[in-house]
Amino acid sequence: MTAYLVLDFTVLDLPAFMPYIEGVPAFIAKHGGRYIVRGVEPQVMEGDWSPERVVILEFLTAENAQAFLADPDFQSLKAVRERSTISKLILVEGCI
Template identity: 35%
Template sequence: MAAYLIADVDIKDAAVFEEYRRDVPATEERYGGRYLGRGGATKVLEGDWEPHRLVIIEFPDMTSLMGWYNSPEYARLIEIRKRCASTRIIALEGIAAPAV
C-alpha cells in the first residue's frame, strides 16, 4: 500500500536550498517516489497551522519511503537541508484499495 512523505519546510537560505531542491528528485525516483504536491499555494481551513513550503511525495509503500529516507544518497542532502531550512516531516501509510 502506498506511503506518503509530508513535509513542511521553512526555508532560511534560498541559495543553499536550491542545491537541495535540484538534487533531491533523482534520489526519490530510485525508490519509486513521485511528487503529488510541492510549494504550491496553501489555505488553512481549520486550526492555527501556518504552513511554509509543503511537499507531498508518494512512494509505493513504507519500505520504499524509509529506504529512500535512510539511503546514503539522501543522507548528503539531509545535511544540506538542515543547514538552510527548518523542516517538519511525517511518513503516512495509505490505505489499501478495496478489491474490485
C-alpha cells in the same frame, strides 16, 4: 500499501537550499516515489497550523519511503535541507 511523506518547511537560505531542490528528484525516483505536491504555499482551512511550504511525496510502500530517507548517497542532500530550512516531516500510510 501506498505511503506518503509530508514535509512542512520554511526556507531560511534559498541559495543554500538550491542543491537540494536540484538533486532530490533523482533520489525520490530511485526509491519509486513521485511528487504529489511540490513546495506550494498551502491555504489553511481550519486550526492553527501555519505551514509556509508543503511537499507531499508518494511511495509504493512505507519501506520505499524509509529507504529514500536512509539512502547513504542522499545524506549529504538531506544535510543541506536540514541546514537551510526549518522542516517537519511525517510518514503516513494510505488506505489502499
